[in-house]
Amino acid sequence: MDRPIIRLVHYRRTVFCFSVPDVCPCCGEALKGARLTDAPVSLPRPLSHAHKTSCSLVIAPAESNPEREFDGTADLHTGISNTRGVVYNYTEGGVVRDAAGWEESVVVPLVRPDMFHLIHRWDEYLERFSHGAQWDPLWTRFDPDDHNCFSFCLDFINVVLDVLGQTPQNRESFTQNYILPRMKRLWKYSAIYRRVEREGCYAVDPDLDQD
Template sequence: MDLSVIRLTHCNRSIFSVCVPEACPSCGATLRGNRLSEAPVSVPTPFTNAHKGGCCLLIQGDFDGTSDLHTGISNTTGAVYNYTPAGLSVSLSGWERCVSVPLVRPDMFPLLSHFHEDDHNCFSFCLGFINSVLGAEGRGPLSKHDFTQSYILPRVRRASKYNTLITHLSKERYYMVEREGEDM
């Protein structure tokens, strides 16, 4: 289970922690919360339990840049359709910590029956399904590059940053960054 992370700003820094400090860990000043801009806010986790939601493209992995990612599609009941070396699989567990991309309408799941298991991997399975949905809506297909750039990479980058933050905060009390360019 991930730690609950908060962010506060002080002395032109974003300060991440699992608790609100009494004094700024950078300058030592007492944190009174006099200004709304300095109020602590919760940092939402980018991860979700796919079995409790539905109708999403899912990305699963360590998000550390050293392991492969796996993709799947969840239905309205939380079953995850994913392609494994053994072929198309329906998983009712194992997707409790994944990144979710809400792209799929519930009425589009019959399109899964049009999927052919030959010569596919989990990514092409999901992209093929998404392109089937787009085609049924009268829209053009996405290329692998466009799909990856628009939907996969932004969420994987956010998950990777969050994992790095959690790893740091499990060892240290604070993580501080200069405010410019901050996008967490």
């Protein structure tokens, strides 16, 4: 998904393309100089360079997926970035600290920019948490269903919430409120991208074009 998707509206039809076409694919009218309901805009990519982010939950295809694509069926791997973009993630061998490899990820920011005290101590909290016995393979075995990379991330997030005096999240609520909205946006973006790549342009009725 290297090329940006451009969205424009012409005669109440939303058109997606990689570059503005000379004529509307729906009605055949020339678009150069035409009055568009919405001017062409470039849609923001749903994937980010996780090593250029901080204090975030990051999601990427698992290493078992050589294509490293988000297609709605691939196994996903999650981690937590520190203030320098190093991604801490839990594997069968314990906690890994990656300075590379998460360049195409879904990023869920966990800290507001004005939370200076938390940001200042984020790396300390993350490093101390990573040394817990529950993440040491000599003490606790990795389980793909019940004790995995997502368990590591959610447990750390709840440690932070406890420091802030806030209610902890369970797996279901955190997934529904924070992860699924971003994954659905990514899956929709990917579907449009593949359609435009295959057909050149893709047009839909406005009521079907929901962000």
